[in-house]
Amino acid sequence: MDIASAFSSHNLLFILEGLYITLKIAVIAIIFSFLIGVIMGTLRYMKIPGLSPVIGVIVELIRNLPLLLILFFTRFALPDIGIKLGVESSAVVGLVVFEAAMISEVVRSGLNSIDRGQIEASRSSGLTNLQTLWHIILPQGLRRMVPPMVSQFISLLKDTSLAIVISLPDLMHHAKIVIGQNYNYTIPILALVAVLYFIVNYSLSLAAKRMESKMI
Template identity: 65%
Template sequence: MDFIGAYSPDHLKFLLEGFYVTLKVAFFSIILSFLIGGLIGTLRYAKIPVVSKLLAVIVETIRNLPLLLIIFFTYFALQDIGIILSITVSAITALTIFESAMLSEIIRSGLNSIDKGQIEAARSSGLTYFQTLMYIIMPQALRRMVPPIVSQFISLLKDTSLAVIIALPELTHNAQIINGQKTSYIIPIFLLVAFMYFLVNYTLSIIARRLEAKSI
């Protein structure tokens, strides 16, 4: 094991560049998937005729597909119909599609967990359905959603490594390039990569616990 050679300034800079790409892809995917998943989950909870059933079919289809297949589709298959996306945009698109389906179920389940009696009480007091959803149901549901949502975000961050299949220059991709130079670099490099993933994910876990504690 060559720790000195593995942790040379050039290698560390290369890994940090890959880590930046990982964080960038994860950041945009988290924001987009939360917004889209929140909308889909809320629409399904509202049980709008036709729309709710159509969304249910789409969500269940995506949830039962491998993420790798979706990544392949966004990068390779879309090119055949004239939609050419960069590697980074393809990765963000694929992760957003997949995570939106996952998050929509978490949000729908969170909304469904609120006692129906509160909804009836709010409606009987004169609140509209939208006001009941926004001021009564959603605030309580969000408290219950925090742990599973953050857990899904952690999974999303780790899933960015799957985009190595389309040569996204993220952390795992750059680590593999360094490892290809010398076999004695493998353990030191992957130990560092593991630590970098752990650092971010553990930070997210701490934030989730604090948010959950404040909401109790």
């Protein structure tokens, strides 16, 4: 185990470049999967005839597929039908598709947890279904969604490491390259990667707890 050489300035900079790619892909995927997931979960909750059941089928199909399969599909199958994406775009699309389905279930469960009495009271006071959803259901539901939503975002960030199978130059990919130069670097480099993942994910969980305490 050669710690001094493993943590050379060149190797550390290379590892941090991989971390940047990981964070960039994760942030983009979190934003889009959150927006799409909220829309899908809300539409399922509203039980719109013809639309909600179709969304339900799509969500259940995606949730029961392995993320690796979706990543392979976006990278290697889409070009066969004329949709060519770069490595980073393929990773983002695959993660968004998978995580949006997961988040939609979090949203639907959060909305369903709202007491029916409040909904009936708002309707009796003259609010429409959309007004009730916007002013009564969503504000309370979003508060309850914070813990599971953040948990899903943390999973998403860790899942970016799976994109190594499509050669995404992320943190794990760069770590693999450094280790490949000298196998004595294995333990220190993997330990560094573990620390970096922990710092990012723990910071995200702390931020979520602070957000949740302010919303209560």
